[in-house]
Amino acid sequence: MGVGDANAAGFIHGGTIMKLVDEAAGLAAIRHGHSRVVTAGVDRMTFLVPVNIGDLVTFRSRVNAVWRSSMEVGVRVEAENPRTGEIRHTNSAYLTMVALDADGRPTAVPPLxxxxxxxxxxxxxxxxxxxxxxxxxxxxxxxxxxxxxxxx
Structure with a gap:
């Protein structure tokens, strides 16, 4: 994460992390449903410890449950200090993604x-x-x- 992502205290803006969490959740949902998706809601976004300038950030996303056209995707965020190798669990989030057909209407997705x-x-x-x-x-x-x- 770079200086342009940070606030005056040297921590990465929560909104920057939220945007990347949304993208990671979307990719997991697209991979599962084989269709485009939209974010229907964020059930929880927990900030545990800050992400610092210079940290390498990893977003791990996976589909936790599937209903007809919606899916819950969990995202775990980890930050690594590249100089020390220390890895910290910084955030967790649960998002509901909805699969869409070519006309933009909700469409069924495969069971989990x-x-x-x-x-x-x-x-x-x-x-x-x-x-x-x-x-x-x-x-x-x-x-x-x-x-x-x-x-x-």
Whole structure:
């Protein structure tokens, strides 16, 4: 990461990391769905430690769960100090990506094949995050409806 990516304190802007996380998630989703994708949401973006100027940054992305046209993609960000070789886990994120057909409409994607206990754990946790998102959305709608407010 270079000086142009940093703030006055010498740390890489969170927005720069977020953009690269989105790109890494998109690539994993494209590879799985064999179609173009859009970002539908970011469930969580956790900043653990800063990324410094000069760090080599690695983004590891993988599809955690698949529904009809959407997928949860987890991204792990690691920064390496090239002088010392120290590697730090700096960020984690979960994004929902939606596959699109040639007309820009959501399209079905292949199911996810889980082949290891780690894959099964990732899918189980992704399903839990999805249930929590849907429950929260329904609770907000119900609260606004009870107060006569529009849900927009």
């Amino acid at each position: 094949e889980t082949t290891s206990p780690d894959d099964e754990r990732r899918e189980r946790e992704a399903q839990l995050r999805r249930r929590n998102r849907l429950a929260e959305r329904e609770a907000v709608r119900a609260d606004r409806a009870a107060k006569g407010e529009d849900y927009g």
